[in-house]
Amino acid sequence: MSLQRRELLATGLLTLAGCSALGRTDDASDGVDGAAMWESYGRTATHRASYAAGSVPSRPPETEQSYSLQGSVATSPVADENRLVVGDEAGVRLVPFEGGAFARRIETASAVAATPCLDGETVYVPTEGRQDETDTARVSAMTESEGTLWETPLSADSVTMPALGDDTVFVRSAEAYLALDADSGEVRWRNTDADRMPKDSFLEFENVGPAVGDGVVVFPDAAGITAVDSTNGNITWRQTLQKVRSCPVIVDETVYVSDVRSGVHAFDAATGDREWQWPATGCWSPPAVAHGRAYVTDPSDIVALDASTGDVAWRMGEHGLHGSVHSGISVVGDAILASSRGFGLASVRTESSDRDAGTIAWSLAGDGFNTPIAVGDRLAFVDYAEGEPSLRVLR
Numbered sequence: 001m002s003l004q005r006r007e008l009l010a011t012g013l014l015t016l017a018g019c020s021a022l023g024r025t026d027d028a029s030d031g032v033d034g035a036a037m038w039e040s041y042g043r044t045a046t047h048r049a050s051y052a053a054g055s056v057p058s059r060p061p062e063t064e065q066s067y068s069l070q071g072s073v074a075t076s077p078v079a080d081e082n083r084l085v086v087g088d089e090a091g092v093r094l095v096p097f098e099g100g101a102f103a104r105r106i107e108t109a110s111a112v113a114a115t116p117c118l119d120g121e122t123v124y125v126p127t128e129g130r131q132d133e134t135d136t137a138r139v140s141a142m143t144e145s146e147g148t149l150w151e152t153p154l155s156a157d158s159v160t161m162p163a164l165g166d167d168t169v170f171v172r173s174a175e176a177y178l179a180l181d182a183d184s185g186e187v188r189w190r191n192t193d194a195d196r197m198p199k200d201s202f203l204e205f206e207n208v209g210p211a212v213g214d215g216v217v218v219f220p221d222a223a224g225i226t227a228v229d230s231t232n233g234n235i236t237w238r239q240t241l242q243k244v245r246s247c248p249v250i251v252d253e254t255v256y257v258s259d260v261r262s263g264v265h266a267f268d269a270a271t272g273d274r275e276w277q278w279p280a281t282g283c284w285s286p287p288a289v290a291h292g293r294a295y296v297t298d299p300s301d302i303v304a305l306d307a308s309t310g311d312v313a314w315r316m317g318e319h320g321l322h323g324s325v326h327s328g329i330s331v332v333g334d335a336i337l338a339s340s341r342g343f344g345l346a347s348v349r350t351e352s353s354d355r356d357a358g359t360i361a362w363s364l365a366g367d368g369f370n371t372p373i374a375v376g377d378r379l380a381f382v383d384y385a386e387g388e389p390s391l392r393v394l395r
Contacts, residue, residue, distance in 0.1 A: 045165040045212035046250040049288040049330045056335055056347060060362045061379055061394040067093060067103060069382070074389040075115040076327060076370040077380045083144075084373075084380055085123050086391050087112030092125055093391065094144055097375070106142055113137060114161035114209065117169070119182070121145070124169050126159040139171055139180060150185035154178065158197060160220070161209035161247070166230065170210045170217050174198075177210070177219045177228055189233035195221050213250040213269050220244050225257055227272060237272030241265065246286040246328070251307070256294055258283035264296050266310060276310035278303075284324070290331040291352055297325040302336060302348055302358065314351065316358040321346060327371035335361065337379075339368025344383050345394075366392075 071089025078085050084095040091107040106123075113128035121143045128137045137159035140151040156173035163170045168188060169180040174197045179188040210219045216236060218227045224240040225248050242261040249256045254275060255267045263280035264287060267273065282299030289295070293313060294305045300323055303315040322342025329338045334353035338346050344366015351357040365385070372381030379394040 045163045047163070047209065047211045047247045047286060048249055048251050049286070049328055056332070056337065056374055056379065058361060060364050063392050064378070064395040065095075065393045067095065067391040067393075069093065069389040069391060071111065072388065074370070074382050074391070075112055076382060077373055077391060078116060078118045079373060079375045079380070080118060080120070081376070083118075084375060084391075084393070085116055085118050086382065087114075087116050087125060088389065092116065092123060092142070094123075095391070095393065097378075104144065106144070106147065108140065110138070113159050117162045117164050119164055122149070122182075124162050124164065124182075126162055126171065128158055137173055139169060139185070141169075141182070141185060152180055152185040152187065163210045163212050163217075165212035165217075168230070170212060170219075170230075172197075172208070172210055172219045177217070177226070177233060179217075179230070179233060191228060191233040191235065193235060194219070194226065195223065197222050208245065209247045211248045211250045211255070213253075213255075216250075216269060218248045218250060218255050218269070220247060220257075225255065225267075227255070227269070236270075239265070239267060239272055239274075245284055249287050249289060251289040254307075256287040256289060256307075258286055258296060260284060264294065264305065264310065266294070266307075275308075278305055278310040278312070282324075284326045286328050288329050288331045288336070291350060293350075295329055295331060295336055295350075297321075297329060297338075299324045299326075300340060300342070302329065302338065304351070304357065314357050316348070320358065320360075321348075326369060330371065330373070332374070337372050337374070339366075339370060339372050339381055341367060341369070344368045344385060344392075345372055345379070345381055364394075 069088040075087040086093050089111040095103045108127050110127040113126045117124040125140045135157050137154045137156045141149040154173045156175050158174040160172040167182045169182050171178050177191040208220045210217050216227050217230045226238045227236045241259040246258050253269045255269050258264050264278045266275040280298045285297040287294040287296050292307050294307045296303050301316050301320045304313040321340040323340040325340045334350050336348040343363040346363040347361040349355050349359050367384040370382040382389050383392050
């Protein structure tokens with residue numbers, strides 16, 4: 001089965017992706033020095049895809065395990081030090097990292113609608129109702145040992161990936177911005193002053209989710225972004241763009257967002273004032289900010305922009321990744337990891353490496369649509385090379 005975007009749109013499937021990060025070293029046995037751990041291998045609540053720890057070899061790793069996923073599409077994986085989680089059309093697959101432990105599945109009533117959020121043992125899972133009569137989207141909290149802890153219907157037919165901050169799960173439905181209590185699922189506030197995201201367009205929102213900053217949550221809209229007060233949901237500012245299909249990113253009180261039709265934008269997180277714009281088309285991926293750069297895609301080329309001005313520092317060149325990138329790219333240490341339609345997985349050097357920035361350190365054959373992650377000395381990504389998604393864990 002070919003997974004060209006237009007074919008997926010025609011069949012009405014739901015494509016999903018999240019984002020995460022890793023690094024590269026000059027020795028296959030060494031890792032990148034940095035923080036000992038982070039909350040989750042995947043995007044933080046700010047959606048910043050830049051981390052100071054991780055381990056990525058200088059040579060292509062080998063597949064340690066491969067897991068078939070159910071349905072035609074799956075989410076990107078997220079992980080902590082103990083487990084990896086990925087969603088598909090039948091539920092959540094959990095892969096423990098303990099020696100001898102077996103992967104298991106937690107079934108959900110409906111297809112997983114976006115990349116889950118992982119907080120310790122608890123997995124926050126968005127689902128949507130293509131498979132039931134009510135066609136209702138939901139957010140659920142579940143654990144491997146206890147199953148479903150709570151489930152909250154959203155009175156909507158579609159839902160984005162969630163973000164967790166201050167014991168609150170923030171999520172955007174087709175009609176509203178919402179904050180849910182992380183322990184109970186109770187709706188703390190709901191703001192319906194949101195432009196509707198049509199369900200038949202939701203396939204294009206595989207990287208969409210809110211970003212949580214200091215007292216502010218920035219939600220994606222179909223044609224822009226909206227910042228709300230995290231305590232009560234009141235709108236503080238709004239920016240109208242053209243076609244946003246990825247999550248906003250908050251770094252150092254600046255909001256970065258990619259727009260498919262108008263390029264990459266930077267706004268003051270407190271006021272919404274524009275700081276800069278880099279005009280381009282085909283920017284499906286959220287920016288990854290590190291080294292004073294905002295790394296973006298356009299659409300099969302990685303471009304490094306000055307994070308303060310938006311000026312181009314370097315770019316790979318046309319078709320640098322041999323295919324479109326629709327998931328996020330990730331940065332740790334001196335490497336960018338990307339998954340494209342031409343490369344299942346590729347490690348790209350940054351200006352912090354000892355080689356030319358924008359050159360490929362290594363690549364793996366495959367059909368990449370989602371975002372890869374690194375967990376210790378393992379890499380993981382979802383591969384569509386055989387026509388159906390499979391989770392590949394490499395070591």
